[in-house]
Amino acid sequence: MSLDRSSALNIAQVLTEALPYIQRFTNKTIVVKFGGNAMIDEALQNSFARDVVLMKLVGMNPIVVHGGGPQIGQLLEKLNITSEFVDGMRVTDSATMDVVEMVLGASVNKHIVNLINHNGGQAIGITGKDGQLIRAKKMSVTRKTPDMKATEIIDIGHVGEVQSINTSVIEMLVNSDFIPVIAPIGVGNDGSAYNINADLVAGKIAEVVKAEKLMLLTNVSGLQNKSGSVLTGLSTQQVDALIEDGTIYGGMLPKIQCALDAVKGGVNSAHIVDGRVNHAVLLEIFTDAGVGTLITNNQNLT
Numbered sequence: 001m002s003l004d005r006s007s008a009l010n011i012a013q014v015l016t017e018a019l020p021y022i023q024r025f026t027n028k029t030i031v032v033k034f035g036g037n038a039m040i041d042e043a044l045q046n047s048f049a050r051d052v053v054l055m056k057l058v059g060m061n062p063i064v065v066h067g068g069g070p071q072i073g074q075l076l077e078k079l080n081i082t083s084e085f086v087d088g089m090r091v092t093d094s095a096t097m098d099v100v101e102m103v104l105g106a107s108v109n110k111h112i113v114n115l116i117n118h119n120g121g122q123a124i125g126i127t128g129k130d131g132q133l134i135r136a137k138k139m140s141v142t143r144k145t146p147d148m149k150a151t152e153i154i155d156i157g158h159v160g161e162v163q164s165i166n167t168s169v170i171e172m173l174v175n176s177d178f179i180p181v182i183a184p185i186g187v188g189n190d191g192s193a194y195n196i197n198a199d200l201v202a203g204k205i206a207e208v209v210k211a212e213k214l215m216l217l218t219n220v221s222g223l224q225n226k227s228g229s230v231l232t233g234l235s236t237q238q239v240d241a242l243i244e245d246g247t248i249y250g251g252m253l254p255k256i257q258c259a260l261d262a263v264k265g266g267v268n269s270a271h272i273v274d275g276r277v278n279h280a281v282l283l284e285i286f287t288d289a290g291v292g293t294l295i296t297n298n299q300n301l302t
């Protein structure tokens with residue numbers, strides 16, 4: 001590719017502008033959650049993969065955690081298995097769990113690994129079962145009875161919450177210069193598989209590896225208020241109020257919760273970013289242009 005002088009100068013300028021960011025994040029771990037909804041467009045998948053490869057090449061340590069909710073939904077539909085969600089969690093019976101393992105652990109995971117490798121990176125795909133990376137236990141969900149007088153427990157099947165993360169598996173990969181690509185399947189004490197919301201896995205991993213940043217890529221421009229404006233810099237109390245009045249619901253519930261937990265657990269900042277934007281990851285890391293919702297530990301999170 002031959003460039004004229006002015007285009008070449010532009011590129012040189014962009015690279016020098018990125019220099020302070022590269023210096024700041026060298027050797028830092030950045031956990032990127034690639035949501036199933038942001039994953040639908042092929043061009044966006046490629047731009048995501050290139051961003052991750054570039055991060056690694058300039059000395060950062062990206063760790064990818066992926067979702068795949070819409071992809072699980074498509075296969076369930078083909079198999080005529082109905083699916084429902086409670087508070088953003090898919091009710092998971094045994095047949096659904098088999099589909100979750102097939103989609104997340106096999107097709108989606110290997111697709112992302114292949115994209116990163118094809119773009120010049122070295123990715124290795126694993127689930128939480130590999131090396132017992134994600135130890136999980138059954139998630140218990142409660143809700144108020146219709147008369148609002150008592151609380152009842154709802155059984156949502158093989159849905160898990162993270163109990164512990166075996167960081168040595170991640171360290172081994174990162175220290176050998178591989179990019180870990182992690183599917184959110186956990187393993188219980190008895191060896192059974194658990195379906196875990198990918199945001200919750202990304203948040204927990206960011207916390208235990210002491211990541212500098214947690215980036216959650218999704219299919220909206222960030223956390224929005226009822227009129228659609230993006231909200232940023234919120235306190236825990238403000239978030240609680242938004243959940244209470246129904247502004248935050250469904251898939252945004254685990255996202256915002258894990259962002260708050262990660263930051264309280266020591267991650268410097270958590271970002272809910274619009275994954276429909278080309279090179280969303282690079283824009284967030286290499287520029288000051290605030291994309292999406294930012295949650296930091298300067299917000300007095302209690």
Ligand SMILES: Nc1ncnc2c1ncn2[C@@H]1O[C@H](COP(=O)(O)OP(=O)(O)O)[C@@H](O)[C@H]1O
Nearest residue numbers: 035036037218219220223224247248249251252
């Ligand atoms: N306050 C809110 N702001 C933005 N999105 C919200 C909000 N409350 C609920 N949502 C829903 O959360 C969805 C994102 O969660 P989800 O579909 O699980 O995404 P992903 O697959 O990226 O994890 C949005 O598409 C939107 O429908």
Ligand SMILES: CC(=O)N[C@@H](CCC(=O)OP(=O)(O)O)C(=O)O
Nearest residue numbers: 036067068069089090196197198
């Ligand atoms: C318990 C639970 O809901 N698990 C999710 C796991 C995938 C996921 O989280 O995918 P996204 O990030 O694309 O939403 C599910 O079954 O859809």
